Amino acid sequence: xxxxxxxxxxxxxxxxxxxxxxxxxxxxxxxxxxxxxxxxxxxxxxxxxxxxxxxxxxxxxxxxxxxxxxxxxxxxxxxxxxxxxxxxxxxxxxxxxxxxxxxxxxxxxxxxxxxxxxxxxxxxxxxxxxxxxxxxxxxxxxxxxxxxxxxxxxxxxxxxxxxxxxxxxxxxxxxxxxxxxxxxxxxx
Amino acid sequence: xxxxxxxxxxxxxxxxxxxxxxxxxxxxxxxxxxxxxxxxxxxxxxxxxxxxxxxxxxxxxxxxxxxxxxxxxxxxxxxxxxxxxxxxxxxxxxxxxxxxxxxxxxxxxxxxxxxxxxxxxxxxxxxxxxxxxxxxxxxxxxxxxxxxxxxxxxxxxxxxxxxxxxxxxxxxxxxxxxxxxxxxxxxxxxxxxxxxxxxxxxxxxxxxxxxxxxxxxxxx
Numbered sequence: 001x002x003x004x005x006x007x008x009x010x011x012x013x014x015x016x017x018x019x020x021x022x023x024x025x026x027x028x029x030x031x032x033x034x035x036x037x038x039x040x041x042x043x044x045x046x047x048x049x050x051x052x053x054x055x056x057x058x059x060x061x062x063x064x065x066x067x068x069x070x071x072x073x074x075x076x077x078x079x080x081x082x083x084x085x086x087x088x089x090x091x092x093x094x095x096x097x098x099x100x101x102x103x104x105x106x107x108x109x110x111x112x113x114x115x116x117x118x119x120x121x122x123x124x125x126x127x128x129x130x131x132x133x134x135x136x137x138x139x140x141x142x143x144x145x146x147x148x149x150x151x152x153x154x155x156x157x158x159x160x161x162x163x164x165x166x167x168x169x170x171x172x173x174x175x176x177x178x179x180x181x182x183x184x185x186x187x188x
Numbered sequence: 189x190x191x192x193x194x195x196x197x198x199x200x201x202x203x204x205x206x207x208x209x210x211x212x213x214x215x216x217x218x219x220x221x222x223x224x225x226x227x228x229x230x231x232x233x234x235x236x237x238x239x240x241x242x243x244x245x246x247x248x249x250x251x252x253x254x255x256x257x258x259x260x261x262x263x264x265x266x267x268x269x270x271x272x273x274x275x276x277x278x279x280x281x282x283x284x285x286x287x288x289x290x291x292x293x294x295x296x297x298x299x300x301x302x303x304x305x306x307x308x309x310x311x312x313x314x315x316x317x318x319x320x321x322x323x324x325x326x327x328x329x330x331x332x333x334x335x336x337x338x339x340x341x342x343x344x345x346x347x348x349x350x351x352x353x354x355x356x357x358x359x360x361x362x363x364x365x366x367x368x369x370x371x372x373x374x375x376x377x378x379x380x381x382x383x384x385x386x387x388x389x390x391x392x393x394x395x396x397x398x399x400x401x402x403x404x405x406x407x408x
Contacts, residue, residue: 093292094285094292096286096289099282099285099286099289102282103278103281103282106278106281107275110271110278113399113400113404114268114271117267120406125406128406132400132404132405136396136399136400136401140396143281143393143396147281147282147285148385148386149382153209153211154208156207156208160208160219161219164223164227165223165230168227168230168231168234172234172237175234175237175238175241176237179241
């Protein structure tokens, strides 16, 4: 019990909040030092301890992550809900090596973009525009997935963010198609 | 389902939503704001595309075009300098995620250092944009070289879109500074850093698209 409590306080974990734990006064030795740093947030998508929980919970057959009394009982949950819980965003731990790797990718893609922009006389405008748009969308996707942590959010959070963005892209596609039609067949 | 204060520091424990899991209200709010902001930029870029696609020429960039259409020659946008600014924003994005990682680890000094680096990147970008518009010695700047707002679609869309983005960078620098002060005073948590990070990465993400559509796509 004492071990669990310490884990909750230090890591700001959102897991394993048993009712008696909330009610119990905190021992002085478990207090977080005021000067130790920004308070790790309970709602943050990352913590060491959560990561440990993730390792543990992923082994469970029912994908149940904690003992939270506020969650519906596993049997009452729909399969998709259990799946969403399985992808609980709080199990992601920041990976500094991955961040640096992404930074290198972005820098390389930027150099590539600039190089491609100068290739128009060689390969033609259509090829250059296609390559540039592809590179830009790849870079934007990488930033959203890794730096904005969408990759580690729940599936529904990703849909909530990604689905509305389909419409401007669709509208752009319609405009481009219409422009191409006019260019080939004229206004009639 | 309620929201509980889990410790003496009033850390909020958010209900484990079956669809969205334990996501903070601040994070949801920021994502919704970013979606609406994304539509704003999307609208601007679509308008830019429509105007550019339907123009007989895009930018009065050569004497030949000036003679044919009776326009005043305008400067070509510089790619290499803006590529450096893009790299600066990318660097500030990695420093932002490092600030969040430090905050998750409870490393306040590290968080402060990385936040400072991120703010420095934002300020450097704004200085670069000022240089591009008005010119720092000995560069003349686009305004002095004849790229004037309202004179052509080429000029107006350029200033509208890059200016709107510049306002976002300015807002981001101010927001980051406020969070930095809060961190120095030990009044922030990892969630605060993550939420400001979302805004900052969005500014970077939008610039990636602006850089491509405004600067890189050939004029011909």
